[in-house]
Amino acid sequence: EVLLVESGGDLVQPGGSLRLSCAASGFTFSDFWLSWVRQAPGKGLEWVANIKQDGSEKYYVDSVKGRFTISRDNAKNSLYLQMNSLRAEDTGVYYCARGPFTVIDLWGQGTLVTVSS
Amino acid sequence: QAVVTQEPSLTVSPGGTVTLTCGSSTGAVTSGHYPYWLQQKPGQAPRTLIYDTGNKLSWTPARFSGSLLGGKAALTLSGAQTEDEAEYYCLLSYSGARLWVFGGGTKLTVL
Numbered sequence: 294e295v296l297l298v299e300s301g302g303d304l305v306q307p308g309g310s311l312r313l314s315c316a317a318s319g320f321t322f323s324d325f326w327l328s329w330v331r332q333a334p335g336k337g338l339e340w341v342a343n344i345k346q347d348g349s350e351k352y353y354v355d356s357v358k359g360r361f362t363i364s365r366d367n368a369k370n371s372l373y374l375q376m377n378s379l380r381a382e383d384t385g386v387y388y389c390a391r392g393p394f395t396v397i398d399l400w401g402q403g404t405l406v407t408v409s410s
Numbered sequence: 411q412a413v414v415t416q417e418p419s420l421t422v423s424p425g426g427t428v429t430l431t432c433g434s435s436t437g438a439v440t441s442g443h444y445p446y447w448l449q450q451k452p453g454q455a456p457r458t459l460i461y462d463t464g465n466k467l468s469w470t471p472a473r474f475s476g477s478l479l480g481g482k483a484a485l486t487l488s489g490a491q492t493e494d495e496a497e498y499y500c501l502l503s504y505s506g507a508r509l510w511v512f513g514g515g516t517k518l519t520v521l
Contacts, residue, residue: 328510330456330512337499337512337513337514337515338448338456338499338501338512338515339512340501340509340510340512343510350508352505352508352509354411354509355411388456393444393503393507393510394507396458396461396462396465396467397446397461397501398458398461400456400457400458401455402455403455
């Protein structure tokens with residue numbers, strides 16, 4: 294089965310750090326760009342970052358530049374999002390997605406990050 | 411960063427037709443923005459319905475179609491069904507498809 298499964302979401306204090314993971318299965322992981330997308334409670338979707346197949350290109354939304362780092366391990370079929378200097382406004386469900394540059398057609402179920410004291 | 415605009419809410423009658431639109435603060439939406447349309451129901455992950463303006467995925471019901479209309483991307487639902495009640499998001503690409511921006515979403519009510 295073709296699948297993306299996120300993990301690592303937790304309650305963290307403002308200024309803290311968290312690392313999200315996305316495990317892929319059922320397809321050739323190293324063939325695809327991958328993305329992180331988030332959704333604040335009761336709000337819309339926001340694209341966060343994406344990464345090229347070999348990790349050589351990474352792009353971020355302005356609000357997370359310098360704080361978040363997207364990475365991948367093709368040997369482990371895993372995508373990561375290292376989140377530092379977390380703020381209350383980073384609270385939300387974080388989804389990983391397959392794409393772009395191929396059709397963005399596969400989404401994980403999401404993992405919840407709560408930034409609060 | 412660009413701002414992508416959608417109608418906040420729309421209502422359609424069962425069996426009726428409705429068009430959702432998606433505009434860009436940078437100017438006309440073109441095929442070069444590779445417009446996507448996604449559907450999200452409460453408590454669920456998003457699901458891609460349309461990509462590259464008007465292409466459908468295998469699970470996309472035939473009653474959904476995508477196009478460019480008057481400088482905007484458009485999603486038309488013909489023959490609305492109650493299960494189509496959901497939030498619909500437009501997604502546009504910028505800077506050679508390396509940066510992506512979602513619209514604020516349209517809450518579609520079938521009533």
